[in-house]
Amino acid sequence: MLGFEFDARALKAIGDEFDASENDLRNAYSRALRRTAQTMKTRARKGLRTKLQLRTAGELRKRLQGFRFKRGKGMGEVSMWFGLNDMRVSAFKGRAAQTAGGASFGGFDFAGAFVAKNAKGRRTVMRRVSHKAWPIREERAPIEDEAQIFIEDEVFDEIEEVFFKHFRAEVRSRTLYSVGQRD
Numbered sequence: 001m002l003g004f005e006f007d008a009r010a011l012k013a014i015g016d017e018f019d020a021s022e023n024d025l026r027n028a029y030s031r032a033l034r035r036t037a038q039t040m041k042t043r044a045r046k047g048l049r050t051k052l053q054l055r056t057a058g059e060l061r062k063r064l065q066g067f068r069f070k071r072g073k074g075m076g077e078v079s080m081w082f083g084l085n086d087m088r089v090s091a092f093k094g095r096a097a098q099t100a101g102g103a104s105f106g107g108f109d110f111a112g113a114f115v116a117k118n119a120k121g122r123r124t125v126m127r128r129v130s131h132k133a134w135p136i137r138e139e140r141a142p143i144e145d146e147a148q149i150f151i152e153d154e155v156f157d158e159i160e161e162v163f164f165k166h167f168r169a170e171v172r173s174r175t176l177y178s179v180g181q182r183d
Contacts, residue, residue: 006163014168018175028170035166036159044082044155051150052092052143053106059091084147086140090124108141 015025041064049057063083089096094106096115103113103125116126118138125139173179 006160010164011167014164014171018171020171020175024171024174028167028174031170032163032167035170036163039162039166040155040159044151047150047154048147052087052146053094054087054091055093056091059087082151084144086142086144088124089139089141090118090120090122092141096123096125103139105139106141108139110139113139 011025011029014020020028045057045060045064048054048060054060063085089105089108089110092106096103096105098115099109102109102111103115104110105125110125110127113125113127115123116136118124118126126136127139129135129137
């Protein structure tokens with residue numbers, strides 16, 4: 001969970017610049033948070049696909065649905081959560097290879113595992129669940145450390161700039177153009 005705090009004075013200064021009411025500021029803040037979350041989610045998905053060398057972005061799309069911005073008690077605090085559990089080996093680019101002690105795939109070694117075809121017919125690394133022949137399951141590779149570092153250093157490095165761009169645009173549209181006003 002990553003926490004972010006935005007300067008309340010800067011938010012107030014933008015509100016004063018456009019002579020926005022407290023209700024306009026609160027609504028603009030909520031909308032800017034949602035738009036910022038979407039922007040960060042998109043940047044994270046595109047960057048992680050390249051960084052982790054994934055075959056498709058579909059695997060990440062499932063995990064990044066959990067992006068949540070949660071507004072704190074005031075108007076200056078936010079928390080973000082995203083899923084970084086281990087991923088199936090077949091989601092990564094590379095080729096499975098049988099080794100003397102097990103199998104390897106994309107730089108990961110799996111002792112006691114073997115190479116087999118998955119349901120889609122793609123060669124991947126599998127492991128027996130028990131001592132019996134069946135059931136077998138696909139191995140998973142850890143991504144948390146690499147993804148966490150990438151997200152903190154590359155993606156969320158610009159979160160304040162993105163948020164204030166969205167916030168300024170929302171306050172401007174709500175005050176100058178009466179967007180979101182009920183007649």
